Amino acid sequence: MIVVSGFFENGVFVPDRPLANIKGKQRAVLNIEEMDDGKKQLRVNAWREFSRAVKASHEVLEGEPERVRFKAPEQIESL
Numbered sequence: 667m668i669v670v671s672g673f674f675e676n677g678v679f680v681p682d683r684p685l686a687n688i689k690g691k692q693r694a695v696l697n698i699e700e701m702d703d704g705k706k707q708l709r710v711n712a713w714r715e716f717s718r719a720v721k722a723s724h725e726v727l728e729g730e731p732e733r734v735r736f737k738a739p740e741q742i743e744s745l
Contacts, residue, residue, distance in 0.1 A: 674698060682735075708739050 668688075672681035679696060 705740070712739060 670681045670683075670685060672679055674680075674696065
């Protein structure tokens with residue numbers, strides 16, 4: 667058994683890291699952990715703050731965008 671962490675958004679599971687050595691069709695189980703309301707509200711507030719900062723920025727972007735992986739507030743606190 668392989669355990670893969672990640673997130674589920676808009677009907678798609680996105681793993682935290684690339685999956686290797688998985689060949690062909692494999693049976694899998696997806697266990698969705700529900701967040702308590704306090705953690706959910708922290709994330710909502712963090713995204714709102716991020717959105718306001720992006721909208722307030724007048725920085726001109728150059729080049730092609732790169733994929734960004736944001737950390738959850740709990741992960742940031744443990745650093």
